Amino acid sequence: MSPIGLGNDIGGSVRNPALCCGVAALKPGYGRVPRVASLPPTEPGISAQLMSAEGPMARTVADLRVAYEVLAGRVPTDPRVIDGALYGAPTAKRCGIVRSLEGTTVGTGALLAVNAAAAAMEAAGWEVIDIEVPELVATHHVWQRMLAFDFAETIPILETFMGDAEVALLKTLVAQASTLPGSPQQLFAERLRLQKAWAAMFVDTPVVIGPGWNNEPFHHGEDVAEGQQMSKRDDRLSFIVPANALGLPVVALANGTHDGLPVGVQVYSDHWREDLCLDAAAIVESASTITTPIDPVWN
Secondary structure (H helix, E strand, O other): OOOEEEEEEOOOOOHHHHHHHOOEEEEOOOOOOOOOOOOOOOOOOHHHHHHOEEEEEEOOHHHHHHHHHHHOOOEOOEOOOOOOOOOOOOOOOEEEEOOOOOOOOOOHHHHHHHHHHHHHHHHOOOEEEEOOOOOHHHHHHHHHHHHHHHHHHHHHHHOOOOOHHHHHHHHHHHHHHHOOOOOHHHHHHHHHHHHHHHHHHHHHOOEEEEEOOOOOOOOOOHHHOOOOHHHHHHHHOOOOOHHHHHOOOEEEEEEEEEOOEEEEEEEEEOOOOHHHHHHHHHHHHHOOOOOOOOOOOOO
């Protein structure tokens, strides 16, 4: 409906719709794009400060790049953001490919998308290496616990404009997070440990490509259906939430279809390397025959 859409992403909220609708999205890393809220709470809590990022959605990676260049940069109303270089030094053309995910399975469509992306990178002259990303389940627990800090306080505000099923989903998430072990001090120490582990991974593989969603999109209402909303969410967000929990940049893009629905990948890189995400995503996109956005399939 527009050349570029804008959103904010604390658990995939620019990437999830892009993957489901057959377009592309960029979640910038921490400190790259300013966040200035116009709705309460205008001074966000700790999880929104550290994990939420403003980002664009578009039909093409080239359009994402235009939006990135416009959006990035410091403003006085968000002192966390820097005026850093938008493009970094050249790196080794070595790409890590993620075909399996700790704690869950990768479905047929998602694996087809990852395999196609790997082939595109190899054809473009990149060395392609199969890897496992560090401690995916532990990273998910960090995301869930940090998110619960804010939602426990903001649910009364969210109840004024969200549906009952969606509010119930958030309350369940907060309740689940309260059962995870460790103090807040231990949580932030764990977050730093995981950030270091992912940074070490990017030394050898400056770009890492894995599934978008590891299973097919939800049927209508399935993600908030009674009794299954948590498992449905956790299953599909396995490779989504590391970007939020650890403050990393990532591009999500559809690069094919399976059973009439879009499938896609995510391109991760190290902090401050949105440019590498965009460069690799453009290579994957160039080898794709998908027309975006695709015609919807109604179930």
